[in-house]
Amino acid sequence: MHLQRIRAQNFRAFGDGKTAPQLDWTLxxxxxxxxxxxxxxxxxxxxxxxxxxxxxxxxxxxLFEQDFHIKGDVRTQTxxxxxxxxxxxxxxxxxxxxxxxxxxDGSRNLIVHMQARWLPPKDGKRARVDVITRTGRDGNGPxxxxxxxxxxxxxxxxxxxxxxxxxxxxxxxxLSQILAAHKSIEGQDQNDFNVKDAExxxxxxxxxxxxxxxxxxxxxxxxxxxxxxxxxxxxxxxFDGDELKSRIQIAPDLSLQPILERFELSLLPSAGIHxxxxxxxxxxxxxxxxxxxxxxxLRDGDELALLLIEEPxxxxxxxxxERVQELxxxxxxxxxxxxxxVQVIMTTHSPSLAAGADVASMTxxxxxxxxxxAHEKTKLQKNDYEFLRRFLDATKANLFxxxxxxxxxxxxxxxxxxxxxxxxGKSFSKHGLAVVNVGGIGLYHYARIxxxxxxxxxxxxxxxLTDRDVVxxxxxxxxxxxxxxxxxxxxxxxxxxxxxxxxxxxxxxxDRTIVCVSDRWTFExxxxxxxxxxxxxxxxQLAVKAQAADERLTEEQEVLATAxxxxxxxxxxxxxxxxxxxxxxxxxxxxxKKGSKAVAAQYAGYLLATEKYGTGEELFAxxxxxxxxxxxxxxxxxxxx
Numbered sequence: 001m002h003l004q005r006i007r008a009q010n011f012r013a014f015g016d017g018k019t020a021p022q023l024d025w026t027l028x029x030x031x032x033x034x035x036x037x038x039x040x041x042x043x044x045x046x047x048x049x050x051x052x053x054x055x056x057x058x059x060x061x062x063l064f065e066q067d068f069h070i071k072g073d074v075r076t077q078t079x080x081x082x083x084x085x086x087x088x089x090x091x092x093x094x095x096x097x098x099x100x101x102x103x104x105d106g107s108r109n110l111i112v113h114m115q116a117r118w119l120p121p122k123d124g125k126r127a128r129v130d131v132i133t134r135t136g137r138d139g140n141g142p143x144x145x146x147x148x149x150x151x152x153x154x155x156x157x158x159x160x161x162x163x164x165x166x167x168x169x170x171x172x173x174x175l176s177q178i179l180a181a182h183k184s185i186e187g188q189d190q191n192d193f194n195v196k197d198a199e200x201x202x203x204x205x206x207x208x209x210x211x212x213x214x215x216x217x218x219x220x221x222x223x224x225x226x227x228x229x230x231x232x233x234x235x236x237x238x239f240d241g242d243e244l245k246s247r248i249q250i251a252p253d254l255s256l257q258p259i260l261e262r263f264e265l266s267l268l269p270s271a272g273i274h275x276x277x278x279x280x281x282x283x284x285x286x287x288x289x290x291x292x293x294x295x296x297x298l299r300d301g302d303e304l305a306l307l308l309i310e311e312p313x314x315x316x317x318x319x320x321x322e323r324v325q326e327l328x329x330x331x332x333x334x335x336x337x338x339x340x341x342v343q344v345i346m347t348t349h350s351p352s353l354a355a356g357a358d359v360a361s362m363t364x365x366x367x368x369x370x371x372x373x374a375h376e377k378t379k380l381q382k383n384d385y386e387f388l389r390r391f392l393d394a395t396k397a398n399l400f401x402x403x404x405x406x407x408x409x410x411x412x413x414x415x416x417x418x419x420x421x422x423x424x425g426k427s428f429s430k431h432g433l434a435v436v437n438v439g440g441i442g443l444y445h446y447a448r449i450x451x452x453x454x455x456x457x458x459x460x461x462x463x464x465l466t467d468r469d470v471v472x473x474x475x476x477x478x479x480x481x482x483x484x485x486x487x488x489x490x491x492x493x494x495x496x497x498x499x500x501x502x503x504x505x506x507x508x509x510x511d512r513t514i515v516c517v518s519d520r521w522t523f524e525x526x527x528x529x530x531x532x533x534x535x536x537x538x539x540x541q542l543a544v545k546a547q548a549a550d551e552r553l554t555e556e557q558e559v560l561a562t563a564x565x566x567x568x569x570x571x572x573x574x575x576x577x578x579x580x581x582x583x584x585x586x587x588x589x590x591x592x593k594k595g596s597k598a599v600a601a602q603y604a605g606y607l608l609a610t611e612k613y614g615t616g617e618e619l620f621a622x623x624x625x626x627x628x629x630x631x632x633x634x635x636x637x638x639x640x641x
Contacts, residue, residue: 002029002343003049003154003306004086004109010069010079011051012044013368019071021369023048027345028374029087030332033357034347035400036365037432042347045365046156046308049345052081052114052133053304054149055156056297057174063129068118077118080139085110085152085304092302096148099135112152113139152304155294159310159347163283163290167265176260178297189256209259213250222248265293283315288324295331298342305342313350318394322356329357351397359388359449364400364458371450371458379451379510387445395437399449402434404461404634407446411437412601413465413523419605420627423613424620426635433634447508447515462513463630466504467522470497475521475584477592516630520583524590524597529583531622534569535613537586539604541565543595551599562607 008014008023015022023045034042050061069076086109093100093108100108114133121127135141135148166174179185192202193210202211216222226248238244251258267289269279291312298305312328313321331342348354354362359380364371371377375385399405406428408414414437418428428435438446443464450458471478471488481487492500505515518526528536545561546553553561572585589595607613614622620631632638 001085001088001092001110001151001304003027003053003083003304003345005082005084006045006049006052007082007084008048008080010076011048011081012067012069013041014044014048015069015071015368016076020069023370025363025370026372027343028361029343030341031329031357031361032343032345033354033362034345034365035354035362037401037403038349040365041368041370042365043310044368045370046310046345046347048081049083049154049306049308050156052083052112053152053154053306055308056153056177056303057156059156063116063118063131065118065120065127065129067129068116075118077120078116080113080115082111082113082137082139083152085112092151096145096151099141099144099148101136101141110148110152111135111137111141112144112148113137113141115139150303154304154306154308155298157291157294157307157309157312160314161287161290163286164266164280166290167286167293169262169264171261173261173263175263175265175293176257178293179260179263180257181297185256191254205259206254206256209251210254213254216250217248265289284317284320287312287315288320291324291327295327295342299331299339305340307342307344307346309344309346311348311350312346313348313353318350318352321350321353325353325356329361349401351394351401354400355392355394355397358385359392360385362400364450366458366460369456369459371452371456373449377452377454379448379453380445381448384445384448387442388449391442391445396446398434399436399446402460403432404636405434405436405450405463406630406634407436407438407443407462407464409438409440409443409466410523410597411439412597413437415598416523416601416604417465417627419608420619420623421631421635423608423611423615424623424631425616426620426631426637428634431635444508447513448510451510451513457511460512461633461636463633464508464513464515465523465626465630466515466517468501468504468518468520470500470521472521472525472580472584474578474580475587475591477584477588514629514633516626516633519624519626520580522587524600525583525587526624526626528586529579530624532613532619533582533586534566535604535607536600537569537572538562538565539600539607540586540589540595541568542603543597543600544589546599546603547595 005026006023009016011023014020025045034045036042051063054061065075068079086107088096088108088110096110099110101111102108112133112135114131116129116131119128119130132143134143188205190204190206191210192204192207193214194200195214198211198214202208217226226246230245234244234246251262267281267285268275269277270281273279291309294307298307309328312324316324328344328346332344333341360374362373364373373380375382380388406417408417414435418435421428436446443466447462447464450460450462452458470492473488473490478487486492486496489497501517504517507515509515520526520529524536524540542553542558542561542565545557549557572582577585590597590600613619620628623631
């Protein structure tokens with residue numbers, strides 16, 4: 001049995017499908033990862049499941065006024081949440097037979113439908129929320145019974161959980177519930193201790209407790225204190241004819257549940273410390289222990305194997321996050337002998353965790369809308385998913401949490417584009433934008449992540465920046481290709497050049513993803529060509545000096561090199577060069593590998609921060625048109641389409 005679908009109307013961020021999107025999410029049987037920025041609706045999805053199914057921890061979950069969707073100052077007064085559970089085993093179907101829904105294809109599902117109404121205060125009466133839970137689609141079946149409720153509880157791990165406290169002895173402790181549900185607990189409630197054969201060690205847990213209690217009661221220390229209390233103090237309170245006696249025990253109730261509630265699960269000390277010594281371990285490893293314990297119950301139980309976990313990365317360093325993600329994925333997709341797969345629904349804000357997951361298992365949540373990234377939901381091909389599984393790392397996975405994404409082909413763009421945007425008053429940080437450097441390969445794989453085949457449009461602007469890769473004729477330092485393919489502007493007729501650019505655009509553009517092709521040649525050349533000539537000339541000259549010095553320029557050397565570059569720029573401007581010729585001279589050291597593009601971009605970013613090369617609209621007007629369009633698109637400024 002697994003959760004196949006969750007629907008909700010007018011629950012928190014989710015509306016009725018008209019004024020705001022409703023929740024309608026079809027899940028996979030295995031791992032389901034909800035990703036997206038804060039306040040997008042990820043927790044609302046998890047809480048919707050908790051409200052309709054309840055949880056194995058038996059926590060009290062109730063609806064409040066603020067759970068009802070609000071638009072402007074008008075709050076809805078009705079809502080529903082509906083969960084469809086599919087693939088029940090024959091035994092599970094038999095236990096809830098009268099509540100099953102028979103589908104047109106002959107299958108049988110268990111549909112749990114919770115309807116709620118908020119009644120505002122009126123005539124002196126307090127506000128209240130009335131809830132009724134029935135079965136059947138749209139709640140057209142009978143009210144659910146105890147058998148249904150116990151069968152479909154989900155396991156929930158809250159964010160920033162106190163794992164250590166959850167595994168300590170306590171009434172109705174989580175550990176006691178896990179132990180009580182384990183398949184090997186059967187028969188352990190029998191007391192097989194025989195006081196007439198007190199030296200024989202029992203086999204059952206209750207018998208072992210009775211055995212321990214009997215022998216501890218005979219210990220001189222325990223018996224001495226007990227007799228001291230009874231003889232010298234308690235007996236003095238008794239009236240004539242009455243008898244007051246006490247007994248020191250571990251568990252006055254020799255039943256299984258109180259015994260289980262006395263157990264504690266903790267990590268052994270780290271290497272070098274004796275295992276019997278008390279030595280607390282860190283929050284991260286205790287959280288890993290807690291998750292492992294819950295998975296034991298889920299894989300061995302008979303009820304719904306559904307784990308809801310918010311932010312499993314809490315307290316975990318990145319490498320441990322990856323290990324936890326791998327374990328959750330294995331638990332969701334593979335089974336061992338006698339085991340069953342666990343359906344996992346988790347939320348995360350961790351690029352490290354997202355980077356280690358299969359993109360197809362993710363669902364992007366953005367402004368109350370869910371966009372599954374599963375196969376056939378996006379324009380990604382099978383080889384795209386495989387490529388991303390291999391090459392999507394933590395630095396690239398931040399695209400799943402951004403309000404806009406710039407996909408670039410190299411470190412120069414990744415370093416300099418945010419600096420340019422900030423200097424122009426279009427800060428990537430303030431706009432929640434991410435830069436994904438694909439390193440010269442795979443741009444088109446990343447471009448299609450947010451492009452849909454299901455008719456939906458992900459409202460996240462994406463820009464793919466790519467070079468035109470057509471060499472201006474004035475760049476005579478570039479050698480013609482040996483294969484005879486067209487490389488220079490003179491090799492292209494106008495219509496062929498337009499087709500060349502269009503092919504780059506058509507390969508990646510779609511929905512809210514646009515492709516901005518450099519107007520002339522490369523990122524650095526175009527910056528020099530359209531108005532940032534002195535900036536790029538100075539930065540490139542510094543990169544040349546740095547490369548000659550094995551990247552070990554001192555601060556004093558950088559100051560001197562900057563001054564020398566300024567003087568050289570003044571002389572260069574006096575040579576009467578055309579705009580193309582000037583840009584070609586500026587770019588030559590990078591084209592001939594005398595300086596590093598990344599280092600030049602780093603220096604350019606530093607120079608921009610001095611505000612000596614322009615700021616705001618003045619600097620923005622100096623940018624190449626393709627960069628102006630890209631920044632306007634990412635920041636949702638007119639002129640970006």
